[in-house]
Amino acid sequence: MTVLQGDCFELLAQVPNGAVDMILTDPPYGIANDTKITRSGGRQKFGKAKAISHDFGAWDRFDGFDDFMTFTKRWVDLCVPKLRGGGYACLFL
């Protein structure tokens, strides 16, 4: 097995088409925003309730849905040809 670590748009160019048995990917969701859910409640089962943030970081920030779909289509179009015939793709979307 070979492990390549880095930007998929650069690394996938090194992978020959039809060379991959399985694609398993957990890509950006495109749902990050500034929403913060504050919870004033007291203690929960395992400690004090904390605020919940939807800011996952720069990797999940896009200029709207079209930008996110352009990004998503770009990596899907790059990686799907890498699968061998009969290979599997498991995409967490």
Ligand SMILES: C[S@@+](CC[C@H](N)C(=O)[O-])C[C@H]1O[C@@H](n2cnc3c(N)ncnc32)[C@H](O)[C@@H]1O
């Ligand atoms: C939903 S998270 C995956 C989290 C991962 N499953 C974990 O448990 O840590 C999406 C990941 O995609 C990475 N990512 C975003 N753009 C990328 C790219 N062009 N190439 C490689 N990874 C990228 C982000 O850095 C982020 O870690």
